[in-house]
Amino acid sequence: MSGPRRGRDVAVVGGGVAGPTVAIGLARSGYDVTLYEAYKKGPEDVGSFFNLARLGRTVMEELGIADRALETGILCSGLSFQNHKGRWLANNPESSTNIMRGELSASLRGVAIDTGVAVRLESRLSSLSELPDGRWELSFADGSRAEADIVIGCDGVHSEVRRHLLPRVPKARYAGVVGSGGMAEVSDRFKVDGLFHMTFGLRGFVGYQVISPGRILWFENHHEYEERSYTELAEIPNADWVASLVDRHRTDPPVVGEVISASTGYVWRWPVYEVPQLEQWYRGSGIVIGDAAHAIQPHLGIGATLAVEDAYELIAALRREPDVAAAFGAFQALRRARVAEMNKQAERMGALMTPRHWWQRTMRDLVMPVAVKKAIKDNAQDYGYRLHPLPPAGQVA
Numbered sequence: 001m002s003g004p005r006r007g008r009d010v011a012v013v014g015g016g017v018a019g020p021t022v023a024i025g026l027a028r029s030g031y032d033v034t035l036y037e038a039y040k041k042g043p044e045d046v047g048s049f050f051n052l053a054r055l056g057r058t059v060m061e062e063l064g065i066a067d068r069a070l071e072t073g074i075l076c077s078g079l080s081f082q083n084h085k086g087r088w089l090a091n092n093p094e095s096s097t098n099i100m101r102g103e104l105s106a107s108l109r110g111v112a113i114d115t116g117v118a119v120r121l122e123s124r125l126s127s128l129s130e131l132p133d134g135r136w137e138l139s140f141a142d143g144s145r146a147e148a149d150i151v152i153g154c155d156g157v158h159s160e161v162r163r164h165l166l167p168r169v170p171k172a173r174y175a176g177v178v179g180s181g182g183m184a185e186v187s188d189r190f191k192v193d194g195l196f197h198m199t200f201g202l203r204g205f206v207g208y209q210v211i212s213p214g215r216i217l218w219f220e221n222h223h224e225y226e227e228r229s230y231t232e233l234a235e236i237p238n239a240d241w242v243a244s245l246v247d248r249h250r251t252d253p254p255v256v257g258e259v260i261s262a263s264t265g266y267v268w269r270w271p272v273y274e275v276p277q278l279e280q281w282y283r284g285s286g287i288v289i290g291d292a293a294h295a296i297q298p299h300l301g302i303g304a305t306l307a308v309e310d311a312y313e314l315i316a317a318l319r320r321e322p323d324v325a326a327a328f329g330a331f332q333a334l335r336r337a338r339v340a341e342m343n344k345q346a347e348r349m350g351a352l353m354t355p356r357h358w359w360q361r362t363m364r365d366l367v368m369p370v371a372v373k374k375a376i377k378d379n380a381q382d383y384g385y386r387l388h389p390l391p392p393a394g395q396v397a
């Protein structure tokens with residue numbers, strides 16, 4: 001990069017997972033960072049929870065933010081899989097963390113503020129244009145404007161940054177999956193065992209963890225071929241949505257219906273979208289990362305981990321490489337390969353979720369224990385990915 005590092009203005013758009021993480025690392029590298037987030041919601045108002053794979057925690061540890069960012073997270077000591085008849089299939093001992101989305105974003109933004117990032121809530125990006133000198137002009141829905149040397153789009157699957165930066169890229173497409181998630185209160189016969197219990201139901205995939213005696217976090221994913229919007233799904237009365245899920249799983253092991261029907265409060269639901277694989281993630285000094293660059297199908301539960309990996313590797317590349325163009329090029333080459341591999345694995349897992357024919361289910365049930373054992377034996381932890389070393393802040397002139 002030409003010129004001194006300090007004074008380089010970075011605009012990070014999106015305050016979910018990737019946004020605050022990259023903002024923290026770049027502020028520590030000496031950039032002047034402003035983070036723009038569309039909403040001003042409290043942690044309790046944003047979505048349900050997600051499962052952050054072990055590598056997601058490792059990234060946060062490397063950045064020195066794990067303790068605060070994951071303070072409210074619940075550790076999982078492994079995953080346990082059963083089929084639609086309640087037959088145990090396999091255990092995967094890889095640890096992970098279940099955490100409420102809103103809580104994670106709020107703590108990350110808190111760390112960002114303490115690191116010197118200017119956080120602007122209720123700032124919805126509406127337009128982005130490149131100025132003749134290569135800088136960027138950002139326009140917001142409230143009529144305000146800002147300029148920056150570097151723009152990093154972390155604004156999720158329907159990214160506005162992507163739309164302006166890479167106008168020829170098609171929109172995110174519906175992935176044919178609806179996800180739900182909630183909290184349930186059950187009898188204390190459900191013991192806290194540290195495991196995330198997964199069931200390949202006949203018509204949907206369900207996971208739950210007992211987080212304290214009688215309290216459970218759960219999610220459900222199922223295929224729906226007709227797309228229903230966020231609004232359409234949100235308009236369904238809560239009791240009706242819960243009843244429809246219980247009915248969908250009526251032939252599965254009774255524990256599934258028991259957990260879902262014991263839900264307290266709102267059950268979150270979303271249509272799932274994916275971003276077609278992009279050839280190019282950046283133009284000039286503007287780039288997209290996280291879901292904005294590569295939302296994949298949800299079947300591996302790896303999207304949030306990929307988002308923090310992106311943030312980490314972009315920070316590392318900007319510290320390591322001589323200029324922004326070299327950093328973006330190196331980052332893209334590295335991350336496109338990683339995401340392509342995860343995409344393949346997510347598609348394979350999606351095909352196992354609810355196979356149509358009995359013989360496909362039988363094959364899955366035979367293959368799964370062997371595949372999981374092999375992965376453990378091959379030490380294929382962290383889905384085979386190793387983080388690059390993080391150069392110390394300020395090392396590069």
Ligand SMILES: Cc1cc2nc3c(=O)[nH]c(=O)nc-3n(C[C@H](O)[C@H](O)[C@H](O)COP(=O)(O)OP(=O)(O)OC[C@H]3O[C@@H](n4cnc5c(N)ncnc54)[C@H](O)[C@@H]3O)c2cc1C
Pocket residue numbers: 013014015016017018019036037038039049050051052053123124125126154155156157159160178179180270271272273289290291292298300301302303304305306307
């Ligand atoms: C049903 C479902 C279940 C999932 N379960 C898991 C799981 O168990 N484990 C896992 O790892 N991943 C899971 N994921 C994926 C995970 O949620 C995403 O991959 C992850 O949140 C991506 O992080 P991000 O920071 O890129 O985007 P997001 O977390 O989506 O953050 C984007 C942010 O940008 C803001 N924004 C949007 N537009 C604008 C704008 N125009 N201007 C300013 N701000 C804007 C949004 O408000 C939001 O705060 C799941 C996804 C779905 C749909």
